[in-house]
Amino acid sequence: MAFLYREPLERPGSRLRELIEKRDIIVAPGVYNPAVALLAERMGFEALYLSGAAITGSLAMPDLGLITLSELAKFTQYITRVVRVPVIVDADTGFGEAINVERTVRELERAGAAAIQIEDQVMPKKCGHLHGKALVSPEDMVKKIIAAVGAKRDALIIARTDARGVEGFESAVERAQLYIEAGADIIFPEALTSLEEFREFARRVKAPLLANMTEYGKTPYITVDQFREAGYKIVIFPVTTFRASLKASEKVLREIIESGTQRNILDQLYTRAEFYDLIGYHEYEARDAEISRKAEEVIRGRQSHAKG
Numbered sequence: 617m618a619f620l621y622r623e624p625l626e627r628p629g630s631r632l633r634e635l636i637e638k639r640d641i642i643v644a645p646g647v648y649n650p651a652v653a654l655l656a657e658r659m660g661f662e663a664l665y666l667s668g669a670a671i672t673g674s675l676a677m678p679d680l681g682l683i684t685l686s687e688l689a690k691f692t693q694y695i696t697r698v699v700r701v702p703v704i705v706d707a708d709t710g711f712g713e714a715i716n717v718e719r720t721v722r723e724l725e726r727a728g729a730a731a732i733q734i735e736d737q738v739m740p741k742k743c744g745h746l747h748g749k750a751l752v753s754p755e756d757m758v759k760k761i762i763a764a765v766g767a768k769r770d771a772l773i774i775a776r777t778d779a780r781g782v783e784g785f786e787s788a789v790e791r792a793q794l795y796i797e798a799g800a801d802i803i804f805p806e807a808l809t810s811l812e813e814f815r816e817f818a819r820r821v822k823a824p825l826l827a828n829m830t831e832y833g834k835t836p837y838i839t840v841d842q843f844r845e846a847g848y849k850i851v852i853f854p855v856t857t858f859r860a861s862l863k864a865s866e867k868v869l870r871e872i873i874e875s876g877t878q879r880n881i882l883d884q885l886y887t888r889a890e891f892y893d894l895i896g897y898h899e900y901e902a903r904d905a906e907i908s909r910k911a912e913e914v915i916r917g918r919q920s921h922a923k924g
């Protein structure tokens with residue numbers, strides 16, 4: 617159904633919590649615009665991940681915390697008014713210290729976020745799979761989590777620790793345990809380097825866990841089934857759709873340069889019919905026709921009133 621005529625998902629945080637309880641594992645693909653979000657929902661994904669790397673990437677910017685809270689809230693709103701599945705929002709370092717995190721959580725929740733993810737890096741933050749990251753103190757991160765948990769109404773708070781790549785595996789486990797005590801609902805251990813590490817982390821950290829299966833990073837390719845067996849509740853594929861769209865665009869742009877026509881690659885494009893079907897185009901036409909019909913009735917009524 618066209619998103620304009622859909623009721624938004626109520627209490628998305630509770631919905632996500634329900635899914636965590638009911639499902640063995642939830643696969644949340646990364647999305648960065650409403651059309652891709654709609655497509656993922658239609659294909660059956662029950663939760664989505666609004667990736668910081670993918671949205672900043674779509675703005676042609678690196679994932680260094682350059683986006684503002686208002687921009688992220690707008691992206692969140694655009695997406696949550698289109699889909700009726702819970703959306704996990706990547707809020708990087710929370711846009712400031714504890715007091716700022718309160719506002720971040722309020723704004724993102726108001727924009728429809730089901731879960732808000734905050735990480736323990738200093739600014740400018742980096743992709744978790746790069747070298748040269750630095751962490752805030754455990755105490756500062758605990759403050760942010762306490763602020764987030766105090767400010768949320770229904771959303772879940774995801775605490776991500778980037779400690780594995782900076783201070784080592786033990787520190788990642790210790791920080792995660794601390795973050796749970798501070799009230800985090802879900803723990804996201806960033807950039808673990810083997811399936812065995814994921815397993816060990818799950819053995820020692822008792823909370824719903826989120827795994828990040830990003831490409832070209834420090835984590836080897838692990839399947840959803842393997843993550844399930846290792847004890848993870850959510851797996852994200854944060855930047856995959858964005859990377860795929862760039863590659864696909866490059867391919868068709870090259871075809872246009874080289875052959876001067878797209879005629880030979882029509883099978884690689886989303887057709888007009890497929891696109892209109894996705895966004896519910898014909899429902900807008902039907903709605904417009906209905907309004908015209910009603911307007912005619914009003915006019916006709918007035919005319920007959922004037923005659924009589």
Ligand SMILES: C[C@](O)(C(=O)O)[C@H](CC(=O)O)C(=O)O
Nearest residue numbers: 667668669743744745830854
């Ligand atoms: C999860 C992540 O924060 C994101 O923005 O989607 C990134 C993903 C990536 O850069 O591959 C991350 O830091 O892992």
